[in-house]
Amino acid sequence: MSVVGVPSEIKSDEYRVAMLPVGVEELTHRGHRVLVQSGAGVGSGIDDLQYQDHGAEIVPDAESVFSQADLIVKVKEPLPSEWPMIRPGQVIFTYFHFAASRELTQAMLSSRATAVAYETLRGRKGDLPLLTPMSEVAGRMSIQEGAKFLERPQEGRGILLGGVPGVLPAHIVVLGGGVVGKNAAQIAAGFQADVAILDISVDRLRYLEDIMPANVNTLFSDRHTIREQLRQADLVIGAVLVEGARAPQLITKEDLSLMKPGAVIVDVCIDQGGCTETSRPTTHSQPTYIVDNIVHYCVTNMPGAVGRTSTYALCNVTLPYVLQIADNGLASAAVNDPGIEHAINIHDGTVRNQAVATTFGLEYRPFV
DSSP: OOEEEEOOOOSTTOOOOSOOHHHHHHHHHTTOEEEEETTTTGGGTOOHHHHHHTTOEEESSHHHHHHHOSEEEOSSOOOTTTGGGOOTTOEEEEOOOGGGOHHHHHHHHHHTOEEEEGGGOOOTTSOOTTTHHHHHHHHHHHHHHHHHHTSGGGTSOOOOTTOBTTBOOOEEEEEOOSHHHHHHHHHHHHTTOEEEEEESOHHHHHHHHHHSOTTEEEEEOOHHHHHHHHHHOSEEEEOOOOTTSOOOOOBOTGGGGGSOTTOEEEEGGGGGTOSBTTOOOBOSSSOEEEETTEEEEOBTTGGGGGHHHHHHHHHHHHHHHHHHHHHHOHHHHHHHOHHHHHHEEEETTEEOOHHHHHHHTOOBOOOO
16 A cells, blocks of 8 residues: 655645546555645645545645655645655655756755656657646647737737737747647647747658648748747747756847847746746746846746646646556556656666756666
8 A cells, every 4th residue: 555645736826736536536446545735726626525525635734745655746846845844765756857956956866755757757659748738738828928928018019919900910939849839839820920930850840830820830940040030029939848958048148139129938948947048937926027128938837827727637647657656666667667767867865867967967877
């Protein structure tokens, strides 16, 4: 029997929860205990009674969860107030994004717990199944947020994405043609904006060309093309990803001078450090700041604002892996599924992910 703990998320404006009542039911039917912190699901419209009715034990605080659980299932990385509660040998299953924070990396190394990162878990086809649904949400949200902050009261240029008859639509530049970029481009196209999506993979550009409507153009991403697009851009979406590693900085501070005053950058990859030199983490409460007349939106937990949609989308894909780890133990689960092994970023005080080790110049040691 495993004891699975679900604490409340404490990151600013984070409304997701890491488990649905159906997950509690599946775990308890298999003989596991599930501890849910009181109020953990409120932001997603799930009350304590719903968890309790499906077999959960409701506990009053995070300490009660961390002190008893073998497996902690979260949404966002542990924050400093949670670090002292993490025990050696405990498994923490959540989004970590270690490459963006040496402090978090060192804290997890010092805890001698095992960090299993959603964002590096690989599917059978080499995809990233636990990152995909939140990337879909963030990609779609990036256009909503960009549209809002292009409005003049929000210090944007005063541009309507789709324009009107006789007036040009906004020009939107999407840097990266992965899951975030694809979803951003599709929503932007629906607004009837003029969209350019850039990527370094010609094969990916061919795929995007086939599925996108006529108002989306695909461009090969290089330094020259990025700079040319920045000159035209009303809204830039940063959507690049290097698995497990810090995002490449594609926009320098000097590049901001090429852009129109009041243009907006939505840096979706801020969780991995951001793709703009001037990007720094922000919150939903204070989402933007201005550098050289360019509005920067760099919220690190964008999907957290739409907690109900995001929670259901996330838990749909995480539950099978939670069940594998709870049923078999992490070591056996990793042997049975190499994708789980790839998600183990830190174990027993050592880094087990090559990209994280390279980012901070730390020793890398495989898990098995």
